[in-house]
Amino acid sequence: MKFLFKLVKNLFLFIVVLGAILVVIIYATDNQYIFRGVQLTYLKGHKTANIDDRQDFDTRIIDNGIVQEWKESKWYNSIPLTDTLLTELEAYQSAGFLIIKDGEILNENYFNGYSDTSLTNSFSVSKTMVTLLLGKAIEEGYISGLDQSIVDFLPEYEDDSLARLCTVGDLSAMTAGYDWSENYYLPLNPTAKAYYGRDITEQMLSRKFIHNSGEEFNYLSGVTQLLGIVITRATKKPLSFYLSEKFWKPLGMRTPAYWALDNPDGMEKAYCCVHSNARDFAKLGQLILQDGKWKGDQLIDSGFVALMKSPNTTAFSPNEQPIYGYSLWLDYLHSTPFYSLIGHLGQYIAVVPGHNMVVVRVGRTRDRRHTKMGALPGNDLYYYVDEAVKMIQSLPKDEDPLEHESKLDVES
Numbered sequence: 001m002k003f004l005f006k007l008v009k010n011l012f013l014f015i016v017v018l019g020a021i022l023v024v025i026i027y028a029t030d031n032q033y034i035f036r037g038v039q040l041t042y043l044k045g046h047k048t049a050n051i052d053d054r055q056d057f058d059t060r061i062i063d064n065g066i067v068q069e070w071k072e073s074k075w076y077n078s079i080p081l082t083d084t085l086l087t088e089l090e091a092y093q094s095a096g097f098l099i100i101k102d103g104e105i106l107n108e109n110y111f112n113g114y115s116d117t118s119l120t121n122s123f124s125v126s127k128t129m130v131t132l133l134l135g136k137a138i139e140e141g142y143i144s145g146l147d148q149s150i151v152d153f154l155p156e157y158e159d160d161s162l163a164r165l166c167t168v169g170d171l172s173a174m175t176a177g178y179d180w181s182e183n184y185y186l187p188l189n190p191t192a193k194a195y196y197g198r199d200i201t202e203q204m205l206s207r208k209f210i211h212n213s214g215e216e217f218n219y220l221s222g223v224t225q226l227l228g229i230v231i232t233r234a235t236k237k238p239l240s241f242y243l244s245e246k247f248w249k250p251l252g253m254r255t256p257a258y259w260a261l262d263n264p265d266g267m268e269k270a271y272c273c274v275h276s277n278a279r280d281f282a283k284l285g286q287l288i289l290q291d292g293k294w295k296g297d298q299l300i301d302s303g304f305v306a307l308m309k310s311p312n313t314t315a316f317s318p319n320e321q322p323i324y325g326y327s328l329w330l331d332y333l334h335s336t337p338f339y340s341l342i343g344h345l346g347q348y349i350a351v352v353p354g355h356n357m358v359v360v361r362v363g364r365t366r367d368r369r370h371t372k373m374g375a376l377p378g379n380d381l382y383y384y385v386d387e388a389v390k391m392i393q394s395l396p397k398d399e400d401p402l403e404h405e406s407k408l409d410v411e412s
Contacts, residue, residue, distance in 0.1 A: 033197040048184050049195060051095065051120040051345060051364055054275045059258040060240040060268060062276075068252025068295070070279055073104040079394055081109065085387035088380055092346060093364035095120055096278035099388050100286060100358040105279075107391065112364070117255065119275040120362050123343030126259075126274040127224045128308075129243060129284065131172045131327035133231050135304035136246045142234040143168060146307075146326075153230040154205065162209035170213040171227035172326045175315050177211030180222035184344055191221055200262040200269060201229055217315035217324055221271035224327075228270025239268040250299050251287065253280040272344070278360050284341065285349040285358035288328070309339055321375045329376050336389050340381060348378070350385050359388045 041048060081089070081097075089097055095114035099107040110116065122129075137143045143153075146169030150157065157163035162177055170176040183189045190207070194200050204225050228239055235242055240259045248257065257280065260273035287293075288308065292300035311322030311330055323330055330339045341349040346366030350359040367380035374382045 033193050049121070049123070049272075049344065051123075051347075051362065053121060054119065054258055054260065057260040057273070058262075058264045058266070059260050059275070060238060061244075062240045062248050062257040062259055062274070063244045064253040064256050065249035066252060067254050069254065070100070070282070071104045073101060073106045075106060075395060076104075077107055077109075079107060079391045081107070082387045082390055085383060085391075088367065088383045088387075089361070089363075092367050092380060094346075095362045095364065096360070097384070098278045098282050098358075098360040099391065100282050100360075101392055102356050103286065107388075108278075110278075114362075116279055117277055119255070119258065119277055121260075121272070121343075121345075121347070122274040122276065122281065123272045123345060123347050124221070124224075125281065125284075125341040125343040125347050125349060126270065126272055127221075128288075128327040128341045129247075129274060130224055130228055130231065130239070130270050131308060132247060132284075132300060133239065133242055134168065134172055134227060135300050135308070136242070137231050137234055138304070139301050140235075143230070145169075146172070150226065150230060153233045154226070156205045157209070160209055162212065166209060166213035168227065168230055169326070171223045171230070173312050173315060174217050174219050174223060174324060175214050175312070176218075176220070176223040176226070177209050177213045177215075178220055178223050178226070179207045179210045180220040182220055194221065194225060194269065194271070198263045199266070200225060201267050204229060215315070217312065219324075224271040225269070228268060232267070239270060243274075247284075247287070247299060250297065251280075251283045251294060253283065255280065278362055281347075281349055281362070282358050282360045285351045285360065288339075289351050289353060289356070289358060323375050331374050331376050334374050334382070334385075336385060338385055340376065342376070342378060342381070346378065346380055348381050348384060350381060352385060352389065355389060355392055357388065357392065359384050 089111060094111045095118060096110045098105065108116065138145055147167050149164060150166050150168055150171065151164050166176050180190055183191055186192065193203060197203055204222060207222065232239060255277060257274055257276040259268045261268055287299065288305055291302040292298055292305040308326040308328050310325050312325055313322045316322045321333060328339045329342050331337065336352055337354060338350050338352045340351065346361060346363050348361045352359065361384050366378055369379055373379045
């Protein structure tokens with residue numbers, strides 16, 4: 001009995017000492033963010049960030065202006081979700097699903113206690129918002145063009161020869177040779193540190209460039225964060241304020257949104273974390289579908305939007321399908337060609353030009369089965385697009401497909 005007691009005592013002491021050593025190592029390597037990450041994920045029953053974590057972070061408001069509500073189609077919610085679509089939406093804890101057809105809401109469904117006013121995390125959908133801000137900053141002369149060197153705004157890289165080759169366009173197109181490891185589940189990872197750390201600017205600018213830029217597509221959240229720093233320094237405005245001024249207010253968003261920060265007076269997490277609702281997310285897709293035009297006003301240069309939607313063929317090898325433009329995922333070889341804004345847990349704003357349609361899905365998890373339905377990450381994205389197409393194809397036959405052509409620019 002004494003032996004057993006001594007064994008347990010020694011084991012306990014070993015665990016305490018090991019824990020103390022780990023704590024010392026974590027602090028010595030400047031990885032204190034791990035404690036915050038564990039508290040906000042594992043101790044709350046999550047394996048990664050979640051769509052309702054706005055209250056866990058400091059935020060900056062993205063003000064809206066005069067509300068412009070979506071018009072509801074005369075077929076609003078009269079076409080039922082297909083069985084395949086409903087099964088997928090329910091199986092993966094969806095929060096909302098929305099179909100915009102010809103500039104009007106055709107179908108709208110919410111699940112698991114969420115509603116049309118629920119604010120959820122956009123995750124990487126915000127990357128496209130940052131590129132829209134880049135286009136606006138170029139248009140307004142804050143940035144000379146996509147080919148301007150990042151060093152003009154990030155002098156911290158003045159002596160980095162590889163960084164000097166990187167342009168602001170490379171940051172948007174994911175062709176920057178930046179030192180980054182993209183992983184949303186490993187605790188010891190720069191993506192996790194960016195999410196739970198307290199000084200994201202210092203973290204980004206302390207990392208180096210390790211490859212030539214402009215040559216190869218490599219999806220890295222860190223480069224969008226660098227782009228956010230570039231835009232903030234160029235415009236001398238926080239990203240939240242600039243987004244509100246140039247897009248949130250002109251689009252007549254129905255609610256203010258919130259952008260998560262690294263600390264109370266700090267920097268927006270540009271690569272993620274705009275919290276908004278499904279109806280307002282849909283307007284971003286509609287704006288891009290309309291080549292930057294909204295209610296008769298050109299909110300962003302149509303040429304820049306066209307560039308966003310164009311495959312960056314030079315970033316992919318000859319035997320690869322080009323699936324990325326400037327912060328937009330593209331699959332123009334799919335049976336129904338489309339492009340999309342994509343977020344971590346199945347946040348999707350898919351635009352199907354051939355059907356004048358925008359499909360939005362937000363939710364807590366995504367379908368990660370390896371059934372390879374297309375070239376883009378996320379099999380469920382293809383379910384949402386393909387099943388939405390089936391739904392609009394079941395519209396009453398007296399619906400003239402040319403009837404709404406003049407409404408491409410919503411209520412212009």
